Amino acid sequence: MRFSIYRYDPDKDDKPYMQDYDIELEPSDRMLLDALIRIKSIDDSLSLRRSCREGVCGSDAMNINGRNGLACITPVAGLKEPVELRPLPGLPVIRDLIVDMTQFFKQYHSIKPYLINNDPPPETERLQSPEEKAELDGAYECILCACCTTACPSFWWNPDKFVGPAGLLQAYRFLADSRDQASAERLDNLEDPYRLFRCHSIMNCVDACPKGLNPTSAIGKIKDMMVKRTV
Amino acid sequence: MAIARRKFDAVIVGAGGAGMRAALQLSEAGLKVAVLSKVFPTRSHTVAAQGGIAAALGNVTEDNWHWHMYDTVKGSDYLGDQDAIEFMCRQANEVVYELEHFGMPFDRLENGKIYQRPFGGQSQNFGGAQATRSCAAADRTGHAMLHTLYQRNVRANTQFFVEWMGLDLIRDEQGDVLGVTALEMETGEVMVLQAKATLFATGGAGRIFHASTNAFINTGDGLGMAARAGIPLEDMEFWQFHPTGVYGVGVLISEAVRGEGGYLLNKDGERFMQRYAPHAKDLASRDVVSRALTTEIKEGRGCGKDADHLLLKLDHLGADVINMRLPGIREIAIKFARVDPINEPIPVAPTAHYMMGGIPSNFHGQVVAPYKTGPEEVVQGFYAVGECACVSVHGANRLGTNSLLDILVFGRAAGNQIIEDLKKNPHHKPLPADATDKVLARLARLDAQKDGENVAQVGTDLRKTMQAHCGVFRFADMLKQGVTKIGEVAERVAHTEIRDKSRVFNTARVEALELDNLVEVALATMVSAEARNESRGAHARDDFPQRDDDKWLKHTLYFSEGRRLDYKPVRLKPLTVESFPPKPRIY
Ligand SMILES: Cc1cc2nc3c(=O)[nH]c(=O)nc-3n(C[C@H](O)[C@H](O)[C@H](O)COP(=O)(O)OP(=O)(O)OC[C@H]3O[C@@H](n4cnc5c(N)ncnc54)[C@H](O)[C@@H]3O)c2cc1C
Ligand code: SF4
Ligand code: SF4
Ligand code: FES
Secondary structure (H helix, E strand, O other): OEEEEEEOOOOOOOOOEEEEEEOOOOOOOOEHHHHHHHHHHHOOOOOOOOOOOOOOOOOOEEEEOOEEEEHHHOEOOOOOOOEEEEOOOOOOEEEOOEEOOHHHHHHHHHOOOOOOOOOOOOOOOOOOOHHHHHOOOOOOOOOOOOOOHHHOHHHHHOOOOOOHHHHHHHHHHHHOOOOOOOHHHHHHHHOOOOOOOOOOOOOHHHHHOOOOOOHHHHHHHHHHHHHHHHO | OOOEEEEEEEEEEOOOHHHHHHHHHHHHOOOOEEEEEOOOHHHOHHHHOOOOEEOOOOOOOOOOHHHHHHHHHHHOOOOOOHHHHHHHHHHHHHHHHHHHHHOOOOOEOOOOOEOEEOOOOOEOOOOOOEOOOEEOOOOOHHHHHHHHHHHHHHHOOOEEEEOEEEEEEEEOOOOOEEEEEEEEOOOOEEEEEEEEEEEEOOOOOHHHOOOEOOOOOOOOHHHHHHHHOOOOEEOOOOEEEEEEEEOOOOOEOOOHHHHOOOEEEOOOOOOOHHHHOOOOHHHOOHHHHHHHHHHHHHOOOOEOOOOOEEEEEOHHHHHHHHHHHOHHHHHHHHHHHOOOOOOOOEEEEEEEEEEOOEEEEOOOOEEEOOOOOOOOOEEEEEEEOHHHEEOOOOOOOOOOOHHHHHHHHHHHHHHHHHHHHHHHOOOOOOOOOOOOHHHHHHHHHHHHOOOOEEHHHHHHHHHHHHHHHOOOEEOHHHHHHHHHHHHHHHHHHOOEEOOOOOOOOOHHHHHHHHHHHHHHHHHHHHHHHHHOOOOEOOEEEOOOOOOOHHHHOEEEEEEOHHHEEEEEEOOOOOOOOOOOOOOOOOO
16 A cells, blocks of 8 residues: 655754655554554654554544544545645644644643632532533543644634634533533633634534534534623 | 753652542642653543443442452452552542542433442442442543543643653662653653652553553553662563453453443353353453453354454443443444444454553552562652552452542552652752663663664564463463563563664654563563462463462562562451451352
8 A cells, every 4th residue: 555654854854755655554454553553663763643542542643635533543445545644734743743732732721621610529529410411522522632623724824822623622611511610711711803713613623523523513602602691 | 971850849750540640639739740741641541441430439329438348359369458458449439529529521310420330340248239330421431530630730730741751760779769761752852850759650561462452652661660670560460351352453342331231242142151150240350251251262152254252242222322321332343343333243352451460569659669678668759559550459350440440549649648758858869870871871772773673573572472472361381481482572672773863753762662661561471470370360370270379379579680589468457347358259
């Protein structure tokens, strides 16, 4: 199978280039990550992040034939050749398929991604009905892979100002939590021309999410909350 | 070469559940702490835990910590230390409630309390009816927990060193631990992190086996570092093989599937667990179920053209239960087994999963080693918690959902112990002059090596050897050959070569350094297993099928230097309650 992979090592390369690899896959190489590991066993300089190999840790997000996805849960069989692999767009490249995620995490941290509840905790659990818990479904499962945010044109233009779909989905996760007491503060934090409102509902993020989550819908709900509190 | 040096009150190596629970305790107490991780914290393998966390909340069926304690002692095949087990089970409710207060998105019962499901080995009334003890967030409990702990650490302003790899431990002449050397992957820079307290929370090492539920990063680095620094490794022959890894791939299918009512079938469509465990059936302890699967395969009742796997049936649970309680499992089955469990059973086989052994520690999280006076002597400045540690609460076999509990309880306990110890020892000890000699030599060797072997190739041979010689059932001659073969692999590890010499994010170098750790773990495992002439928990010897309490009710200690073994007694005396004396284990 033929692959064309983005290569760049600042230690030795002046500029990035695409390198072709022709490799023989084994039947056990089902996922793209298996293929990349096979390539790496031949050329150990190919650099990428990976850990869980089952789509839960969010390490191996990359751009696969023009779409963002996780290598470990992308079957090789369906891919058009040569399989073109690039680092996630819109973030600085450290080396090969490894990007610098600082900006992404900065935006995540900016939404205060933790429960805020200043009441003294009870002896046992805080109660929450199954319906209230269900509000968190589709939001808490995010694995912070950045497939969505790095597919979002609004983030490409304003990575320092626009929170981006992943961060906003998590903002919603806490706004929606019946145990959280900081809704007003959280909405204030997003009330600005960029942080939330740069989203133009282009939906790239929804297409990109390998976990089937829907940041656009969460962003819509936050916008509704904003509207509701002004009336 | 001058190496940069930074000083902290405490350095934690590992940002999984254990490391982050400890970090939280320290950050909230205002200590200056550095938390190192090879990956961004939420990418640690705790993220993959599916089924739940054990605590006798009694939200569904009546329960109490003493029953939980009994189950854990029995599950451990009496090799668990009963003081530590009592300590853990008594604190379970508290740490789970605390996690809920931190924001953990647990599933809920109609009355708003935390959802609980049954799991293997859980009983009421000391071996009576099935208990319902696993607190769950669908089948993503580990993910929910790890993210919650990370979030809470963000709130506490914990300082993370992301993509920093701990390389080696620094000990002085007295044997006290003074910190670690570490590699910043992005720049290739090596640094000394000096600390009054050094805590290892580096997780498991399942990557010593070919088929494993563990992540690529689970390479036993903490154990390798400890072993190279002269600290023994405890009970390394005890590895849990999970009965239900996806056949041919190894990705885990949680026991929660059987907890929710799924069951195993052989090629004749027989529910074979009834024969092996008439009472608990599919929810017998994991060692029992894995041996049953292996026996079915060996006796020709396996499924598929090679008769080498079994089937896990859950379609009878219905689409609603599967989508609500087991959505992650369904996703895994569709992606990795190419079956939709709503319609079809999942092909499964036993897969290496959890390391019961590790760095010997007590229930305060302190590392204990026989280096001066006796086996329980505290190594000053050194702590270990989580899967890399052996407290031992899991003994010869861990019960499902007890590990997420272990990492919370002992993560917190170690944090508290460090806070106390630092009050007594508020100063840094001076570093020995040769603190970095060995690690620099190791790095220099790797960079200079010519005509050496490929790291991936040696790693594959290591994993295949462990798989073939030290699996679910163990045979005297295979173990003996295994010791020789792993010794040969160790020779080759010392001469691996990497072609990539870049300073920037050199993952080839990282993998070579990981192999140094894997081989320590593999050696400890094989040597310890070869010596233990009995069957106990997960260690099943073909030539010694019975447990032998007269000779073997003791913990193994493996020393890397000279590949020497020693033993120490099991702590049979709990903290406050009566001891549970060893009995035959029937499920
Ligand atoms: C698929 C799967 C499902 C499971 N399900 C359950 C379950 O439902 N319930 C249950 O109780 N248990 C379960 N377990 C077991 C349990 O998840 C683990 O034992 C537990 O999460 C380990 O936590 P830890 O914090 O010790 O290690 P980990 O979460 O593995 O974290 C290790 C940390 O150490 C870091 N690290 C390692 N080496 C170095 C180094 N050299 N330098 C710097 N950092 C380093 C890593 O980056 C990582 O941050 C499961 C295990 C697996 C594999
Ligand atoms: S919907 Fe909003 S967040 Fe998603 S890609 Fe479009 S602009 Fe970005
Ligand atoms: S929302 Fe989806 S794509 Fe975006 S970071 Fe989370 S898991 Fe990844
Ligand atoms: S390796 Fe973890 S998501 Fe792909």
